Amino acid sequence: MLPYLGCIILFLIGIYAILTKRNLIKIAIGFCLLEYSVNLFFAFIGYKKDALAPIYANLSQARNFVDPIPQALVLTAIVIGLGTTALLLSVALRIYEKYKTFDIKEIKRLKE
Amino acid sequence: MNYLPLFTALPLLGAFLIPLLSKIWERLSDIISNVITTLLLILSVYSLFLLPIFGKVYVYEIGKWAIKPIPLGIVFTFDNLSLLMVLVINLLSFACSLYSITYLDNYTARWKFWTLFLLMVAGLNGVAITGDLFNLFVFIEISAISSYALVAFGVEKEDLEASFKYQIIGEIAGLTILLAIALIYAKTSTLNMADIANTFAKESKGPLFWFIISLLTFGFLIKSALFPFHFWLPDAHSQAPAPISAMLSGIFIKVVGVYALSRLIFNIFGLNRLNASHYFNLLLILGIFSIVIAGFIALKQENYKRLLAYSTISQVGYIFVGLGLANFWSITGALSLIFAHALGKGLLFLTAGPVEKEAGSLDIHLLSNFKKRMSFYGIVYTLGALSLAGIPPFLGFFPKIFLILGAIKGKRFEVAIILGIFSLLTLAYLLKITNKVFTKKEGEEVKGVSSIVISFLFLVFLIFILGLFYLNYLEPNLISKATEAVISGVEYARLVLIK
Amino acid sequence: MTIIVKTITKILVGLIFLYGIYIITHGHLTPGGGFAGGVIISASFILLILAFGSEEIKEKIGYIYSSIFESIGGLSFLLIALFGLILGSYFFYNFLPKGKVFMLFSSGIIPLCNIAIGIKVSAGLFAIFLAIAATRFIMKE
Amino acid sequence: MSSFELLIILPIILGFLGYLISFLRNEFYFLGAILNFYYAIRIFLISRKIEVTRKIFNILNFSVDKLSGFVLLFISLFTLLILIYSIRYLKYYEKKKEYFYYFLLIGAIGCGTVLAGDILTLIIFWGILLSLISLIFGFFQYATKEGGEFAFVKSISILGFSDFLLILGLGLLFISYGNLSFNLKLPLNNTINILSFILITIGCFAKAGAIPLHSWIPEISKVAPAPTMAFIPASLDKLLGIYLLLRISYYLFDLNTNFVLKNYLMIIGSITILAAVLMALIQKEVMKLLSYHTVSQVGYMVLGIGTGIPIGIAGGLFHMLNNAIYKSCLFLTAGQVEFWTKETKIEKLGGLAPNMPITFTSFLISALAISGIPPLNGFFSKWMVYQGVIYLYKEGNYLFPLYLLSAMLGSILTLASFLKLTHSIFLGERPKEYEKIKEVNFSLWFPSALLAFLSLLFGILAIPLPIKGLIYPSLPFRIEEFGFWQPLLAFILIVLGVIVGFVIYLFGAVKKVERKDIFVGGELLKEEERHFSGDQFYSPIKEAPLLEKGYEFGEEGSFDFYNYLTAIFSGFSLLFKEVIDYILELIYHQIAYFSEIFGGLLRKIQSGILSDYLFVIFIGIIIILLILIL
Incomplete structure (x- = not known):
């Protein structure tokens, strides 16, 4: 149960960062934390106690494998996360270039 | 129908080819992408005739990983609902890519635009045809990431701001969906949507089930920008380049939001008004809120594209009212509205491009003092607006009437009245632009530009001709079949797994 | 950067690159694969930039090449899948012989896919790094 | 290709050609209207013998019976006549090519609406018609006159909203029963039928202009030119609206099965008659006055149809025809006056009768017809409506005196207001600037004169021509009695009377009227001050010499009942x-x-x-x- 609790704590920290921080980069970091917590959670799902790595060596051991699918999925999710984070950061940097600030409350030309 | 993967493979091929080939000659990217969108359109129209031969669902096993006895591999499932979405996606992406040939003269680095555009089309097509839950997520993210980049394509101050906000909110939605998928996988140990449906059908619906549902609903409601999750939409859709606004407003939110949600809740989780009336009432109420609030805000908007963006929120409200009523008529209305709104709103957003190029601004006040006349764009705009507001004989009329009839059939007379009254509001705010921008008598006439004009004529033709043939061709052959696919619920799973 | 860093980088970069290639090519046998190996390869390039600065690598050229290689990676992955469609009438069909278990040349198209992914990821990650690094330089001006 | 398609498609194609080719424009438009009329006559003649239905592409379903045949004939007749008129009238308008194209399209689509054989076809044509009407109204939106935009928005929102309700009603039927054709006589006893009946009638009322959905007609009359008024609210929309009302009341549904709905129609009819005519009485603008009368006359038709008595229904239908004839004639003649004088205010006009004799004659005949003066057609149809209302007592409907009273009162007040109008436009003192006015040319006066002649013809030969030829065959009842009015005999008597009067006039004190200068307090009264315009017709009634003699014993007008x-x-x-x-x-x-x-x-x-x-x-x-x- 403990790892799941860790996930939830990480998740809450991420939400806290997104909701309260004013710096764009910090918001991005909070967003990364959220993503990690979800990925971690996904990875934990496949875990089984005392199980082997899912490599198809010989059939006699085939009974007690760790579920390999979540790992593959998490890898994909990480790639996607990489893409989003990169885009988020580069947009944040461009915003800094134009607005000369990282403060999210200053960046409000689009409203109403 | 084993060309099914081409719906995603072709645009991906284009997206990878363009960076290579455009270094040789930049205009080649125009040709490649237009050829690809044309091919996609041909394929999707061909599927319209081919699908009935294969029955209600066609299942495609990727890599020959058989779906029986255990669905290990990824499958593409193509049923009538997917067909509808694929058709809408490729109709509009065809028009938009045609339009962009001339439109992109305003921008540098056109190959980047084309790459991102084709990636988005690939993602959207993938969402519409996939039968695998995680694959659905991946395609959603592919299209979403390319749309974030496309919103910031102009790299002006506002573009970047809109893109940042859109990304944060959109990715929160993405993560929520991922979390829900993780929970579903934990519960069912499978990712095949039909298999998931079978597993859930056997179990009772406990709190975990509803937790998953609410996470999914939350994620997809953000993606489809229903009130109160709409905040990113007016920024993103008003700041994107015109063809991208058209794509985002016309199909993106519907495929990624409405289609995915309705596929999951109706076909996978088997919810219907009998076993989950509170869920559908939630959708209904949020839909009505969207219609009313976004409609009033749109009435007060002074920016051309921002007004249209708010109108999109309002129209999405209509779609969700249709889903929330969840009877045959209302879902027919909602699905037809997806079709009609894609074409109509796409048209309206596309007109913003040449207008902005001529006048240098999209502020309605400035536009109303603009010296030149834009009658052609005005006529096109007005036709689109009339269609959206539900004036017969255009296509947009039928969804509205079906929604109202659905409300009457569902004994929700108050909903019917609200829908009727607020469709007048739609007319009011859309014609505001016609009145202020396009009704000038004097001044020099602005000439239309070739590929832009062709794409306009294509869409206007579709709106008119499909409106005329709606009840006799479109409704029985496409929409009511799609409605049946939605209504029949977990029957979908049986049809997929029977293969 | 100091001479120590530069010297050690000169020695290590080749090893890191080679390790990346190893991870990619043995993707179907051991943990790892295209993505992990690609990240390692791109890390070697990034190390080069960090150690020798932008002048050495000629950022712009690096950017163009990374873009080209990324496209080639993606394209080859897709072409492998399409070959499956053409030869075996299934997308991603494993049209090559599967070979013996735990041999390097086995399991059909999967090593090829891994190589394609490796190229794509290494070039893509490098391009991302360059893009963000380039912004930094604009900010200085 | 049968006549059905050609009737609709030919005007559209020819209009488009005319739109494109500028030097043959009028010829093409004219040809389109003529061909439309030709095919309308053919269909009309076919419809006399058999009912024909025709399906096109499995979408459009046309059918024609005797009722739609005769309405079709008149729609296309009006299209032709008013097109001829407007080609001359709107010669100097800026965007006339668009106007004529819309005009022809409206004519063609109007024909299609009448021919619609099932609900879907009706919905399609009705919707297209609304779009076209909004286009032609929008065309005048930025005309020089003020309030154009408001009028446009108001009329389109009223028409759009009511059309929306109408289509909703039709859609309700479509969903409940499938794609119905229009001759089923469904009983009006369940909720869906009643609801859709009411929704459809709302659409009909707005089109025809019954209260409370009338207000777009007076509003649009301020900006639209005379031919548009004569075509859209006065003839086409009347024909379509009342045609559809009749169609749903006695073909699709059977109104006689629901007592309450009958009274609903009759009450709306009576209120429309009275309220609109009262409003007309105080108008000071020709077009607006006429448009209020347009509204008022709808009341008779709705009242007649609402009675459910065969003769009343026939009266309503006949009144629709008559009204279309004389009201377009009135609008057209008013347009002729406006064509020279550029003036529509009543007080500024006067004394034009000698200058424009043909216009005056047409106007006078139509004005008398609308006021219900025998032996003109307006009298006869009103008379039939009265009879229908009176027969209500047989059914035990004791509200009939109210309906009768309002109908008769409406007729009287119509006469009053037309006396004022005739006086102030054509009689009375002629302002100086109008002395050189001549008669308008042939293509302007011909349509109105033809319509006036039709009024006269349909009045005198009412029973043989329109009643037995057109009205009775197209109704689904057998009608035996014609009432006790013999128009031909009456006409002969009236002509005799006039001859006698003329003889008396000849033998009596034949004096040439002398013009003398008028002095007030020794000062010569100026020309302008002598001008007596009609708009004060009813305010100083007590000063009129006739009334002064009648009520000499009372105080100065305070005892005056009329006052x-x-x-x-x-x-x-x-x-x-x-x-x-x-x-x-x-x-x-x-x-x-x-x-x-x-x-x-x-x-x-x-x-x-x-x-x-x-x-x-x-x-x-x-x-x-x-x-x-x-």
Whole structure:
């Protein structure tokens, strides 16, 4: 149960960062934390106690494998996360270039 | 129908080819992408005739990983609902890519635009045809990431701001969906949507089930920008380049939001008004809120594209009212509205491009003092607006009437009245632009530009001709079949797994 | 950067690159694969930039090449899948012989896919790094 | 290709050719209208013998019976006549090519609407017609006159909303019963039937212009030119609206099965007659006055159809035809006057009869017809409606005296207001600047003269020509009695009377009228001050010499019954005009105001700050979780 609790704590920290921080980069970091917590959670799902790595060596051991699918999925999710984070950061940097600030409350030309 | 993967493979091929080939000659990217969108359109129209031969669902096993006895591999499932979405996606992406040939003269680095555009089309097509839950997520993210980049394509101050906000909110939605998928996988140990449906059908619906549902609903409601999750939409859709606004407003939110949600809740989780009336009432109420609030805000908007963006929120409200009523008529209305709104709103957003190029601004006040006349764009705009507001004989009329009839059939007379009254509001705010921008008598006439004009004529033709043939061709052959696919619920799973 | 860093980088970069290639090519046998190996390869390039600065690598050229290689990676992955469609009438069909278990040349198209992914990821990650690094330089001006 | 398609497609194609080819424009438009008329005659002749239905592409389903045949004939006749008129009349308008194209399209689509054989076809054509009408009204939106935009918006919103209701009603039927054809005689006893009947009648009322959906006609009359008025509200919309009302009342449904709905129609009819004519009485503008009469006359048709008595229904139908004839004639003649004088205010006009004899004659005949003077057609149809209303007592409907009273009163007041109009345009003192006015040329006076002649013809030969030829065959009843009015005999008697009068006039004191200067207090009265215009016709009634003799014993007019009556009437008309219109306008403005404020407040939600958005979104998910899990 403990790892799941860790996930939830990480998740809450991420939400806290997104909701309260004013710096764009910090918001991005909070967003990364959220993503990690979800990925971690996904990875934990496949875990089984005392199980082997899912490599198809010989059939006699085939009974007690760790579920390999979540790992593959998490890898994909990480790639996607990489893409989003990169885009988020580069947009944040461009915003800094134009607005000369990282403060999210200053960046409000689009409203109403 | 084993060309099914081409719906995603072709645009991906284009997206990878363009960076290579455009270094040789930049205009080649125009040709490649237009050829690809044309091919996609041909394929999707061909599927319209081919699908009935294969029955209600066609299942495609990727890599020959058989779906029986255990669905290990990824499958593409193509049923009538997917067909509808694929058709809408490729109709509009065809028009938009045609339009962009001339439109992109305003921008540098056109190959980047084309790459991102084709990636988005690939993602959207993938969402519409996939039968695998995680694959659905991946395609959603592919299209979403390319749309974030496309919103910031102009790299002006506002573009970047809109893109940042859109990304944060959109990715929160993405993560929520991922979390829900993780929970579903934990519960069912499978990712095949039909298999998931079978597993859930056997179990009772406990709190975990509803937790998953609410996470999914939350994620997809953000993606489809229903009130109160709409905040990113007016920024993103008003700041994107015109063809991208058209794509985002016309199909993106519907495929990624409405289609995915309705596929999951109706076909996978088997919810219907009998076993989950509170869920559908939630959708209904949020839909009505969207219609009313976004409609009033749109009435007060002074920016051309921002007004249209708010109108999109309002129209999405209509779609969700249709889903929330969840009877045959209302879902027919909602699905037809997806079709009609894609074409109509796409048209309206596309007109913003040449207008902005001529006048240098999209502020309605400035536009109303603009010296030149834009009658052609005005006529096109007005036709689109009339269609959206539900004036017969255009296509947009039928969804509205079906929604109202659905409300009457569902004994929700108050909903019917609200829908009727607020469709007048739609007319009011859309014609505001016609009145202020396009009704000038004097001044020099602005000439239309070739590929832009062709794409306009294509869409206007579709709106008119499909409106005329709606009840006799479109409704029985496409929409009511799609409605049946939605209504029949977990029957979908049986049809997929029977293969 | 100091001479120590530069010297050690000169020695290590080749090893890191080679390790990346190893991870990619043995993707179907051991943990790892295209993505992990690609990240390692791109890390070697990034190390080069960090150690020798932008002048050495000629950022712009690096950017163009990374873009080209990324496209080639993606394209080859897709072409492998399409070959499956053409030869075996299934997308991603494993049209090559599967070979013996735990041999390097086995399991059909999967090593090829891994190589394609490796190229794509290494070039893509490098391009991302360059893009963000380039912004930094604009900010200085 | 049968006549059905050609009837509709040929005007569209020829109109388009005319739109493109500028030097043959009028010829093409004219040819389109002529061909339309030709095929309409063919279809009319076929429809006399058999009912024909025709399906096209499995979408459009046309069918023609005797009723639609004769309505079709007149629609295309009016299209032709008014097109001829407007080609000359609108010669100097800026965008006339668009106008004529819309005009032809409206004619063709109007024919299609009448021919529609099932619900879907009707919906399609009705919708296209609305779009076209909005186009042709929108065309005058920025005309030189003021209030164009408001008139456009008002008329289109009224028409659009009511069309929406009509289509909703039809859609309700479509969903309940499938794609019906129009001759089923469904009983009006369940909710769906009654609801859809009411919704469809609302659409008909707005098209035809019955109260309370009338107000677009007077509004649009301020900006639209005479031929548009003559074509759209006066003839086409009357024919279509009343045709559809009749069609649904006795073909699709059977109105005689529901007592309440009959009274609903009759009450609306009576109120329309009275209220509109009262409003007309105080108008000071020719077009607006005529348009209020257009509204008022609808009342007779609705009343007649609502009676459910064969002769009343026949009267309503006949009145529709008559009204289309004389009302377009009135609009056209008013247009002829406006063509030279550029003036529509009653007080500025006068004495034009000698200058424009043909116009005057046409106008006079139509004015007498609309006032219900025997032996003209208006009298006969009203007479049939009265008889229908009187027969109501046999059914035990004791509201009939009220209906009868309002119908008769309406007729009297119509006469009164047309006396004023005729006087002030054509008789009385002629302002100096109008002395050189000549008769308009042939293509302008011919349509109105033809229509006036039709009025006369249909009045004198009412029974053999229109009644036995057109009206009775097209109704689904057998009608035996014609009432006890013999128009031919009456006409002969009236002509005799006139001859006698003329003889007396000849033998009597034949004096040439002398013009003498008028002095007041020794001063020569100026020409302008001598001008007596008709708009004060009813205010100084007490000064009229006739009444002065009649009520000499009373005080100066205070005992004057007519005076009181006028005061009451003006009170009523002010009430209707000021209060009801005011309230409607107030509601309109309030809604606009409210939505401004509300929209402004709601805009503030979009604050531009990302944290706020995220906060709202997280509250949203918490609410969703609470609703769904608990």
